[in-house]
Amino acid sequence: MGQLEQKILIVDDEKSNRQILKDLLQEEATIVFAKNGEQAIELAKKHVPDLMLLDVVMPDKSGFEVIEAIKNNPTTMQTSVIFITGLANSDDEERGFALGGCDYIYKPFKANIVIARVLMHLELIRQRKMLDEFAHFDPLTGIYNRRKLDLVIKDEISANKRDKKQLAIAFIDIDYFKQYNDNYGHGAGDMALKKVATTMKEALHRPRDFIARYGGEEFVIILPDSNLSGATQVFEQLLHAIRSKKIQHGFSDVASMLTVSIGAVIIDDTHTVSNEEVMLQADKLLYQAKHNGRNRLVIEQMS
Template sequence: MNQDAQKVLIADDDGINRQVLATLLKPEHVVLLAKSGEQTIERAQRHLPDLIMLDVMLPDMDGYEVLRRLRGDPATAHIEVIFITGMGRPEDEARGLKLGAADYITKPFNTTVVMARVATHLQVVRQRRLLEHLAHMDGLTELANRRRFDEIFAAEWQRASRHQHPLSVALLDIDSFKQYNDHYGHPAGDRALRSVARAARSGMRRPCDLAARYGGEELVLLMPETDAAQALFVAESIRETVAQLLIPHEFSSASPVLTVSIGGATLPLGAEESASALFDAADAALYRAKEAGRNRVNWRM
């Protein structure tokens, strides 16, 4: 199966219905099964499916209550839901649609219709996620943009504070970039910035690590569950990678090739520092790196 296959959760207390729908969908999708309302909610929270096919009549709670609870949880609020029901009254359908269901399929269902509707709603999910991805991406560097960084930084800081995990953040600035643009031209500056962005992204080796464009020639690196020594090693590796690109920069005061300065800070275990204070500490460390001659990493331990 394609590793990008979308996930569909089938919630129905009738084993035959679950098996029929699973057989229809398994060739092209990852299929999850639930036979109660509580099980549906738990599996939705754990697996975050792209679509839920939800029976209105479940043994422990009705589908309307399941949908209300899904919509009340930010993690599951945007999952597409198709109701499956033996109730054909317009008022039942209207009730589900008002609660946020995407569609209604009545039993006994026609397999051709089911497949067509599932395909339609999963296409909507794909398009929405593509738009969300583009909205979170910087067009020039193809890194996450500042808005996306701010969202993830806030969430990771809360998680680090709650679970007493270290959190490291670093600011990266291209040395003498104004002079580079002035003498080599803005198209060359854009190419250089993209090269630095690729180096930063390659240094973020775990899925939870993030490199983002913060503004102008400044990038930001976010490393959850990473202590100061580990983060310093990553930052120094990125600095060296940029220098080894050997992009000529004869107008730099730091080096004959393009280089970067990096300043970082780590939220230590048990610290009560705020997110803004941690970011400000990284910014101050970047300032010290520049003051010390650029093309270096400075870290607040």
């Protein structure tokens, strides 16, 4: 990750302080400014900065109130916060760290200290993100794994209810994959899993569309802001895309090539559901697709 790919939100009600920090840090990261607490919260949600330099004392909201809002929002909770203050007060420091702050910078600014501390935290953020990425990817297929799925599905269900949208969640299972492995070998099975995962990933075009390997030959797809008609079209295209790869499967009772079955559920904003309830319903619909002959989609609105 290049330095300028990282983003710093500087929050200070004094224009001169904002300018000093910009001059010191503009070559290290992309800089965004906020001049008060309310603006800081809104810009943090919009830009999702890696690091925030946050003034403690501001006229509308204190830095402590801002960090509470930042850390309680799923979108911004991972943002690292360095407090800016003109007073060295141990009680304030203790409170800031308890609220999730990672460091303090004191006014008047000393250039070398500001640069050293900010660069240290940007490097820690880079390393943390790299570790998160490794922890959330399936090494065989290169797509996200179940650990990442658990996080995303929770966030998307919450966002769906908040934004009053519809959300599609699907379970996908490769048909007769045990017979494929048993007859072609596990090496061929691994290659087939990679091809299926890549094909499904290529079929998803929007930034928030999400795919993960659930385990074995099972995958999960999440389509935010998707109604019954739109999701049906995407999943039918996905069935066709996998068939069109013509991965030979001479031991399938469905077709001469590898196919998948899909069970999908549509959730609207009126539902208050858990991850487990949604996955259970999608799994039931997947079982129905298999029972009905496989190589097909069963999709329903969640009741």
